[in-house]
Amino acid sequence: MERVRFLTSPLHHHQPRLTPALLPASYSPSSMLLRRLFASLSLAQPASYFPLPRLISAPSISRPAGRSWLGFAGRESFGFPLMALSAPAEEARRAPFVPLPPSNADKAELYKGLEATLGSPFSSNPFCPPPNPLILVVSGPSGVGKDAVIKRLLEVREGIHFVVTATSRPQRPGEVDGKDYFFVTKEEFVSMIERDELLEHALVYGDYKGIPKQQIREYMGKGFDIILRVDIQGAATLRSILGGSAVFIFLVAESEEALVKRLVSRKTETAEMLLVRVATAREEVRHMKEFDYVVTNAEGKLNNAVKLMESIIDAEKAKVHRRNAVI
Numbered sequence: 001m002e003r004v005r006f007l008t009s010p011l012h013h014h015q016p017r018l019t020p021a022l023l024p025a026s027y028s029p030s031s032m033l034l035r036r037l038f039a040s041l042s043l044a045q046p047a048s049y050f051p052l053p054r055l056i057s058a059p060s061i062s063r064p065a066g067r068s069w070l071g072f073a074g075r076e077s078f079g080f081p082l083m084a085l086s087a088p089a090e091e092a093r094r095a096p097f098v099p100l101p102p103s104n105a106d107k108a109e110l111y112k113g114l115e116a117t118l119g120s121p122f123s124s125n126p127f128c129p130p131p132n133p134l135i136l137v138v139s140g141p142s143g144v145g146k147d148a149v150i151k152r153l154l155e156v157r158e159g160i161h162f163v164v165t166a167t168s169r170p171q172r173p174g175e176v177d178g179k180d181y182f183f184v185t186k187e188e189f190v191s192m193i194e195r196d197e198l199l200e201h202a203l204v205y206g207d208y209k210g211i212p213k214q215q216i217r218e219y220m221g222k223g224f225d226i227i228l229r230v231d232i233q234g235a236a237t238l239r240s241i242l243g244g245s246a247v248f249i250f251l252v253a254e255s256e257e258a259l260v261k262r263l264v265s266r267k268t269e270t271a272e273m274l275l276v277r278v279a280t281a282r283e284e285v286r287h288m289k290e291f292d293y294v295v296t297n298a299e300g301k302l303n304n305a306v307k308l309m310e311s312i313i314d315a316e317k318a319k320v321h322r323r324n325a326v327i
């Protein structure tokens with residue numbers, strides 16, 4: 001009996017398809033149509049109803065390299081081959097037919113066979129290039145725990161650089177110059193502004209604070225993610241500079257009450273300073289909606305806040321449409 005070979009789409013391997021390139025020499029449109037009809041019927045009905053099961057019983061599952069699956073329409077219709085396939089230019093472009101090795105071939109043979117049939121070697125290039133370094137802008141009311149959360153995050157996760165801010169405020173007990181802040185005089189700070197060395201700067205509670213650009217460039221160049229710790233005013237300025245290229249995270253305590261207790265326990269502010277900070281915090285939480293994420297740093301739950309920060313970083317790195325910050 002004359003053998004007819006079939007192609008099988010990877011998505012419809014139960015539906016063999018005839019392709020013009022694999023037709024027997026005796027092909028004519030009418031005989032083709034007849035065979036097509038038989039094939040369709042035999043697929044639609046149990047084999048016992050059909051007198052020609054052999055015609056399609058063992059289709060050779062192979063695909064010519066570079067060949068479109070559109071040689072024929074599906075078995076629901078009996079159309080002729082599409083014109084595009086029979087065009088001479090298209091024929092010339094096709095790679096020679098390479099049969100697949102049998103399914104029981106060893107792994108290496110099957111791999112090579114798939115490559116040969118597809119007509120090009122499998123690429124070892126990653127599907128997904130490495131993520132861009134992130135700029136994370138962390139903000140929130142005074143005393144919410146920005147320093148505490150960032151410090152712990154840096155302990156548990158590698159590849160993050162905390163940008164040390166320059167400030168003209170006096171050093172607090174326990175703070176280290178060059179680690180917590182660069183402590184400079186007001187005059188020194190003003191000359192940094194004049195030399196355009198700061199990405200952003202502001203006067204906060206009577207003291208200057210600003211972010212040195214060079215530090216960000218240097219660490220992003222080494223592939224580090226960058227953390228910027230700024231007050232709400234600073235975050236708003238950075239949003240206008242960086243737009244959607246950075247990730248803006250708003251840190252809150254679980255309640256105003258908890259925030260005040262935390263500030264009081266820190267014992268670093270006078271009563272007047274506390275009053276200003278608490279009143280300012282009331283206003284600041286209204287700006288939460290201008291951030292990308294909000295992280296609650298609840299009393300005694302510092303680690304939970306840090307875990308959430310890590311999840312945000314992971315999710316940002318898995319984004320299809322990536323942020324691309326340039327300083």
Ligand SMILES: Nc1ncnc2c1ncn2[C@@H]1O[C@H](COP(=O)(O)OP(=O)(O)OP(=O)(O)O)[C@@H](O)[C@H]1O
Nearest residue numbers: 142143144145146147148262266298299300301302
């Ligand atoms: N989850 C938490 N539970 C209990 N105490 C915390 C928590 N997070 C931070 N603290 C404490 O709260 C106080 C304020 O924290 P921190 O200094 O980190 O706040 P901040 O937001 O950086 O404040 P500021 O903006 O005024 O510098 C610190 O004494 C810190 O140890």
